[in-house]
Amino acid sequence: MIHLKTKEEINKMRSAAQIVVEALNTLREMVEPGVSTWDLDKKAEEVAIKRGAIPAFKGYSDYPGSVCFAINSEVVHGIPSKKKILKEGDIVGIDFGVILDGFYGDSAITVPVGEISAMAHKLLKVTEESLLKGIQEATPDNGLFEVSGAIQSHVEEMGFSIVRSFVGHGIGKNLHEDPQVPNFVPNNGKRSNGVKLKPGMVIAIEPMVNVGKPDIKILSDGWTAVTVDGTLSAHFEHTVAVTENGPVILTQ
Ligand code: MF3
Ligand code: CO
Secondary structure (H helix, E strand, O other): OOOOOOHHHHHHHHHHHHHHHHHHHHHHHHOOOOOEHHHHHHHHHHHHHHOOOEEOOOOHHHOOOOEEEEEOOEEEOEOOOOOOEOOOOOEEEEEEEEEEOOEEEEEEEEEEOOOOOHHHHHHHHHHHHHHHHHHHOOOOOOEHHHHHHHHHHHHHHOOOEEOOOOOEEEOOOOOOEEEEEOOOOOOOOOOOOOOEOOOOOEEEEOOEEEOOOOOEEEOOOOOOEEEOOOOOEEEOEEEEEEEOOEEEEOOO
8 A cells, every 4th residue: 555645754755865865875975995894884973973863774684784785796785893893995875764753764776985996986976877867757647657667768878787686665664664665667468657646756766787687686694685796786766755846865
């Protein structure tokens, strides 16, 4: 069931989302060779708590950290660790969410560590562009898969692939609500445009893009998703409200 949000609820969600933005901006500034994902995780918690929010991922399905990291060929859900130390040339995905006043905010960025390769740079650019192209389609009366298709087309035209195993999601009083938001147009034999988008829907759109093949596997820690072929992967995410005036990025 899709929960439509009132304007007041969307404002509450914006307040939660803005704490996520502050945390991600703080972490982006901290990213440099020698920093561990543990240090970044602690800082994100500190920002959330200072603002009266609760880190949303810790304890969710028993996830042990507050932030999900993804270095290089990791796709998503890397657990923070003192042993995971960033080095020059890495790219690092940083995915964070909080709960404030009963509502969730969720956003992710992928950040270069020092100088990165031209391919890594292109991957970050194309992944973020695909997210923005998807968001542009999040308007009332569009089908949800207009969002999915805009993301997929851009990524594939640029020669990269969309991860299928994870999707975006509705968000509100729960981290994951209906509808699922795929970053590709599902093809189950029947063509569909997806559910009709309506003012009051709030969705987290989160393309995960691989340089090589779309396949992923989960490491033995039970969480970290990596590309099967070992190629680089990037992830960007925004919490977006569908309004009468079009899409509004709450995690802007
Ligand atoms: N942004 C991710 C998501 O929307 C992070 C949640 S993972 C978990 O699913 F750690 F919280 F489980
Ligand atoms: Co999400």
